[in-house]
Amino acid sequence: MLKTLLIANRGEIAVRIIRTARALGYRTVAVYSDADARALHVAEADLAVRIGPAPVGASYLNVEALLDAARCTGADAVHPGYGFLSENAVFARACAEAGLVFVGPPADAIELMGSKRRSKIAMQAAGVPVVPGFEGDNAGDDELIQAAGDIGYPLMVKASAGGGGRGMRLVHSPEDLPEALSRARSEARQAFGDDELILEKAVIEPRHIEIQVFADRQGNAVYLGERDCSIQRRHQKVVEEAPSPFMTPDLRQAMGEAAVRAALACRYEGAGTVELLVDQNRRFYFLEMNTRLQVEHPVTELITGQDLVAWQLAVAEGRPLPLAQDAIRLTGHAIEVRLYAEDPAHGFTPQTGELHRFQPAEGPGVRFDSGVRSGDRITPHYDPMLAKVVAWGENRDQARRRLIRALEDTAVFGVTTNRHFLSRIIDHPVFGAGEATTAFLEQAFENDPSLKPMTLTDRDWALSAALLGLDTQGQAGWSNAAATRIPVALAVEETTREALLRIRGNTTEVQLGETAFAFQRVAEGPGEVCIIDNGVRQRCQYHREGDSLYLQAAGRAWQVQDRTHAPASADAGSGSGTLKAAMDGAILDILAREGETVARGQTLAILEAMKMEHPVKADCDGVITHVHVAAGTQVRRLQPLVDIEPATD
Incomplete structure (x- = not known):
C-alpha cells in the first residue's frame, strides 16, 4: 500500500494529481522552483520542497533534487505528470533504484516509445501501420537530405525524442530542408537534450x-x-x-x-x-x-x-x-481548449506579468483544470498555459454551447490570452460540422478578427470612459456628485480618444465626439457593475491597475490606458529599425553583425521563451548599426536587441 505521493511537476497537472490523490487518502508532496514558491500546487499539497532556481534544468529536470525531496519527506511513490521528466527512462530507473514506485510504465517501455525512430520499427513488427519515412540511427544532415529525395515532398522533420510540436518542421521543397534541419535540431536539443531527427512523408489534411x-x-x-x-x-x-x-x-x-x-x-x-x-x-x-x-x-x-x-x-x-x-x-461529448497567456493578434507571442484577476466561469458540465489564481505572476520560465477549459454535454452541440459560454464568461485581467480565438474556433461552422482537419486553422483563420488587434466601437470607448469615472469617483460619484463635465482621455496602443462625462444620480452620460451615450447603473459588486444601455441590462466586469483598465462585457474583453493626466510625449514608434524582445526570455543565437546589410524579414536573432524558439526578424531594409545582446543573454520584454539604420530610397 502506497501512502505518500510526490508529484514531480508543477502547474495545473500537479494540482489535478494532488486533488485525486488526497481524495484517495494519500499524503502529497509538491516540489517547486524559486519562481513557483507561492504557486497553487505548493499550497494544495501536504508538504512542499524547494528543488532549485527557476530554470527547468536546475529544478524540475534535476533528478537528484527530486529524489532528495522524496527521501526527506518519506514519499514512497513519484508521479511525473506530463512534460519535464515524465517520459525520461533515466528518471524512471533512478526512482526504482531509490526504492520509489514510479507512477508510469517501465523504463524500457519509456525508452522504446520515447524514440520515434525505434518505436516506428517496433510498431511495424507488431502489425501497426506507420507513416512512410526514414528512421536512420542518429542520421546526419547529409543522410537526411539524401533520404528526403527518396521520400518526396512535402515531408515532416521530427525530433526523435519528445513531443508537443518541438523540433518539428513541415518542409515543402529541397531548398528549405537544410534550414529546417538546423532549427529542428536546435529546438530538440534545447527541449529534450537529444537532437536526433527522423523524416516522415507528410499526410496532407x-x-x-x-x-x-x-x-x-x-x-x-x-x-x-x-x-x-x-x-x-x-x-x-x-x-x-x-x-x-x-x-x-x-x-x-x-x-x-x-x-x-x-x-x-x-x-x-x-x-x-x-x-x-x-x-x-x-x-x-x-x-x-x-x-x-x-x-x-x-x-x-x-x-x-x-x-x-x-x-x-x-x-x-x-x-x-x-x-x-x-x-x-462512452456517454455524451466533451471538448477541451487550452487557455494560454499569449497574444494571437501579435503572432501568439507568450505573455508575462501579474495575473490581476482570474475568475473561471461556472456552470453545468464545465470543468477548469488550472494551476494559477488571481495575484500569480506568469513568468517566461514555463509553458504559458493558464488553464484547460473543458465542457461536457449530452451531445456535441450542447458541449460547444457550454464551452463558448465558459470562455466568454471567464475573467482574465492582467495578461493577454487566446480566449477570444478559442471561442471563435468552437463557434466556427466548419468545426460545428465536425469537418476540421489539421489544416483547419491555416485555411479558415488566416484573416480571422481574433488574430488582429481588437477594434473598439464608439460604445466600447464610451463604456470604458464611464467605468474610469466609476473607478475614479467611487460609488458616491455615481449617485451624489455634482452634474459637472469630467474630461477623460483613453488610449489603446497608438489610438487616443477624449470624452466628457456627466454624472446624474445613477446615470453616467458620455459625450464622445458628436455621439452621446448614457449608462444607468442598477447594481454593483467588487470588480463588476450591472448597467442598462439603450434599454438592455447587462453585466460588465472590470479591473483597474495603475493607469490600466481591463474590461469584459458581452463576451468581449479589452484594455485601455488612462491618459487623462499623462504628459504629452513623443512615441518611439515601430518600424524605426530598433528590434525589441517581444517577451521575456533568453537569446539562443545572434545572426546579426554590425555593419551588415539586411533585408526586411531576415532573421537576426533567435529568442527562446516558454520552451519555444521565436525568430526576431528585421522590420526594414538597412544596415545594422548596433547589436545589444549576445547568445545566452537573458532579456526582458521590449528590451532593445538590434538597431538597424533604415535604407533610404
Whole structure:
C-alpha cells in the first residue's frame, strides 16, 4: 500500500494529481522552483520542497533534487505528470533504484516509445501501420537530405525524442530542408537534450486522433475511446474532443485494437496514448506513443466517468485494471481548449506579468483544470498555459454551447490570452460540422478578427470612459456628485480618444465626439457593475491597475490606458529599425553583425521563451548599426536587441 505521493511537476497537472490523490487518502508532496514558491500546487499539497532556481534544468529536470525531496519527506511513490521528466527512462530507473514506485510504465517501455525512430520499427513488427519515412540511427544532415529525395515532398522533420510540436518542421521543397534541419535540431536539443531527427512523408489534411490505452501488470490492456486532436497550431494541439466526430464504430474498434497491440508489444503498464494520423479514406498510421498522462485526458474522463489518475495509482500499486474492455462505455461529448497567456493578434507571442484577476466561469458540465489564481505572476520560465477549459454535454452541440459560454464568461485581467480565438474556433461552422482537419486553422483563420488587434466601437470607448469615472469617483460619484463635465482621455496602443462625462444620480452620460451615450447603473459588486444601455441590462466586469483598465462585457474583453493626466510625449514608434524582445526570455543565437546589410524579414536573432524558439526578424531594409545582446543573454520584454539604420530610397 502506497501512502505518500510526490508529484514531480508543477502547474495545473500537479494540482489535478494532488486533488485525486488526497481524495484517495494519500499524503502529497509538491516540489517547486524559486519562481513557483507561492504557486497553487505548493499550497494544495501536504508538504512542499524547494528543488532549485527557476530554470527547468536546475529544478524540475534535476533528478537528484527530486529524489532528495522524496527521501526527506518519506514519499514512497513519484508521479511525473506530463512534460519535464515524465517520459525520461533515466528518471524512471533512478526512482526504482531509490526504492520509489514510479507512477508510469517501465523504463524500457519509456525508452522504446520515447524514440520515434525505434518505436516506428517496433510498431511495424507488431502489425501497426506507420507513416512512410526514414528512421536512420542518429542520421546526419547529409543522410537526411539524401533520404528526403527518396521520400518526396512535402515531408515532416521530427525530433526523435519528445513531443508537443518541438523540433518539428513541415518542409515543402529541397531548398528549405537544410534550414529546417538546423532549427529542428536546435529546438530538440534545447527541449529534450537529444537532437536526433527522423523524416516522415507528410499526410496532407489528416485527422490527428489518439487512443487512450491502459495496461496493468497482470497483462490486461484496454482502450478508453479516442480523442480528436486535429485542430493544431505549429503542430501543437489547440482543441481536443471525445469522441471524434469523424469516427465510426468499426474504425474505433480497429484503431483501439491496434493501440492495444502497441501497448502489449512494449510490455506497457499504466496510462498511455497512441497517436495516429487518419487520412480522408479512414486509413490510419501510427505516429508515436506518449508514455504518460496527456494534457487532454479530462475529455476522456468526462465521457467515460472514470478518474484516470486513480487508475494510474491503482496500477502502480499492482492492482488490476478497474474495468474490462466490454464494461467501458462512452456517454455524451466533451471538448477541451487550452487557455494560454499569449497574444494571437501579435503572432501568439507568450505573455508575462501579474495575473490581476482570474475568475473561471461556472456552470453545468464545465470543468477548469488550472494551476494559477488571481495575484500569480506568469513568468517566461514555463509553458504559458493558464488553464484547460473543458465542457461536457449530452451531445456535441450542447458541449460547444457550454464551452463558448465558459470562455466568454471567464475573467482574465492582467495578461493577454487566446480566449477570444478559442471561442471563435468552437463557434466556427466548419468545426460545428465536425469537418476540421489539421489544416483547419491555416485555411479558415488566416484573416480571422481574433488574430488582429481588437477594434473598439464608439460604445466600447464610451463604456470604458464611464467605468474610469466609476473607478475614479467611487460609488458616491455615481449617485451624489455634482452634474459637472469630467474630461477623460483613453488610449489603446497608438489610438487616443477624449470624452466628457456627466454624472446624474445613477446615470453616467458620455459625450464622445458628436455621439452621446448614457449608462444607468442598477447594481454593483467588487470588480463588476450591472448597467442598462439603450434599454438592455447587462453585466460588465472590470479591473483597474495603475493607469490600466481591463474590461469584459458581452463576451468581449479589452484594455485601455488612462491618459487623462499623462504628459504629452513623443512615441518611439515601430518600424524605426530598433528590434525589441517581444517577451521575456533568453537569446539562443545572434545572426546579426554590425555593419551588415539586411533585408526586411531576415532573421537576426533567435529568442527562446516558454520552451519555444521565436525568430526576431528585421522590420526594414538597412544596415545594422548596433547589436545589444549576445547568445545566452537573458532579456526582458521590449528590451532593445538590434538597431538597424533604415535604407533610404
